[in-house]
Amino acid sequence: MGTTAADRLVLLVEDNESDADMYQMMLQELQANPYTEDQMETTTVEHESSLGGAMSVLQADGPSPDAILLDLNLPDSRGLKTLDAVLDATDSAAVVVLTGVGSGEMGSDAVARGAQDFLTKDHVTPRVLTKTISYAIERRRKLIELDRQRRQLAALSWLVRHDIRNDASVVLGWADGLDASGPAEKRALQHITDAGKNIVKSTESVGALLQSLDSETDNVEPVELMPIVEEEVAQLNTRHDNLSVSVSEPDQSPIVKADPFLGTVVRNSLESAIGGNSTESNHIELTIQSPNTDPATIEFEMSSPNYDAPEDIKTISDIDHVEELTDVGIQLFVIRTFLQKYGGTVTHDSKDEGSSMQIIFQRVKQS
Numbered sequence: 001m002g003t004t005a006a007d008r009l010v011l012l013v014e015d016n017e018s019d020a021d022m023y024q025m026m027l028q029e030l031q032a033n034p035y036t037e038d039q040m041e042t043t044t045v046e047h048e049s050s051l052g053g054a055m056s057v058l059q060a061d062g063p064s065p066d067a068i069l070l071d072l073n074l075p076d077s078r079g080l081k082t083l084d085a086v087l088d089a090t091d092s093a094a095v096v097v098l099t100g101v102g103s104g105e106m107g108s109d110a111v112a113r114g115a116q117d118f119l120t121k122d123h124v125t126p127r128v129l130t131k132t133i134s135y136a137i138e139r140r141r142k143l144i145e146l147d148r149q150r151r152q153l154a155a156l157s158w159l160v161r162h163d164i165r166n167d168a169s170v171v172l173g174w175a176d177g178l179d180a181s182g183p184a185e186k187r188a189l190q191h192i193t194d195a196g197k198n199i200v201k202s203t204e205s206v207g208a209l210l211q212s213l214d215s216e217t218d219n220v221e222p223v224e225l226m227p228i229v230e231e232e233v234a235q236l237n238t239r240h241d242n243l244s245v246s247v248s249e250p251d252q253s254p255i256v257k258a259d260p261f262l263g264t265v266v267r268n269s270l271e272s273a274i275g276g277n278s279t280e281s282n283h284i285e286l287t288i289q290s291p292n293t294d295p296a297t298i299e300f301e302m303s304s305p306n307y308d309a310p311e312d313i314k315t316i317s318d319i320d321h322v323e324e325l326t327d328v329g330i331q332l333f334v335i336r337t338f339l340q341k342y343g344g345t346v347t348h349d350s351k352d353e354g355s356s357m358q359i360i361f362q363r364v365k366q367s
Helices: 017-032 051-059 080-089 104-113 126-176 183-214 225-239 262-274 327-342
Strands: 008-013 043-048 067-071 094-099 117-120 221-224 243-248 255-258 282-289 297-304 345-351 354-362
Touching: 008 017, 008 051, 008 126, 017 043, 017 126, 043 051, 051 080, 067 080, 067 126, 080 094, 080 104, 094 104, 094 126, 104 117, 117 126, 126 183, 183 225, 221 225, 225 243, 225 262, 225 282, 255 262, 255 327, 255 354, 262 282, 262 327, 262 354, 327 345, 327 354
Parallel strands: 008 043, 008 067, 067 094, 094 117, 243 282
Antiparallel strands: 221 255, 282 297, 297 354, 345 354
16 A cells, blocks of 8 residues: 655746646656555656746745756746755755757756756656655755764764863873872873873874865875884783783784874774773784785784674764764774775674684785
């Protein structure tokens, strides 16, 4: 059985009455087919013949259209100015532009300015029209959700980099003014200082992640891996008393494709291998392999009995809600987001003695 309530509202802006009648029939033709009715969304079409009429609908208090089928040449507006006015009046509707034969460049320009798609009038069929509008609505919904996620990340970045970083700086300032007398006090003070510095460094990772997401270019360059690994392992040992890390190094330090934030990937990989459990003894076996055969990759493997391999690792492009990410999930999210820029991958295996993570970088061949 098909649904009786309209699933979507389409605003048709077309001054040619015969064309408008044809598009309305097309939008309702497939949903009236008894063989497809239970699979198709029902559509309500509201028709306006001028830009002024369309603006009145968009500015009214009633339900907002899911899609706008827009003829650019109207009695009171022509060309891309019509599109600009409509886009300024709605932040949710998917706009599909109608163009004449030979106006493909106009259609492409419309998409570049914010329309979701364009259709050439003489080539429109019921199925093409229905599918184009459906796809346009879905793409627009995805863009709105991604924009919401980006704003959430921006707010999180501000909170971490402003509030948490400021508090960590205050802690470091007070610690710098203390004069520890005995070995135990000196050790405790050193831990406080190291932890404060690590907090500051972690806030930089948040900024790096946001910068990576917003960057239009990859900015990937050759980076020597082992100095980064050694620095992050040393800092990890400082932060966790009951932790031992054994590192199996290659004869030659691999050069990998990365950016200045490679340390963020290594740091989050090590922390996720611990599994968030710093109260019990942990051991991580870290093996760096540098094969000289194609494909040129680096395998970065860590094992820990406290680490449970996740079923899936997500990036910003495929999470539905940021709140879905757990603490370990956020670490894995950061890892994969950067690796995606580097052209690398991350996988997990379950073993009898614990689980392991393999991080594979693209290796830069050395002469």
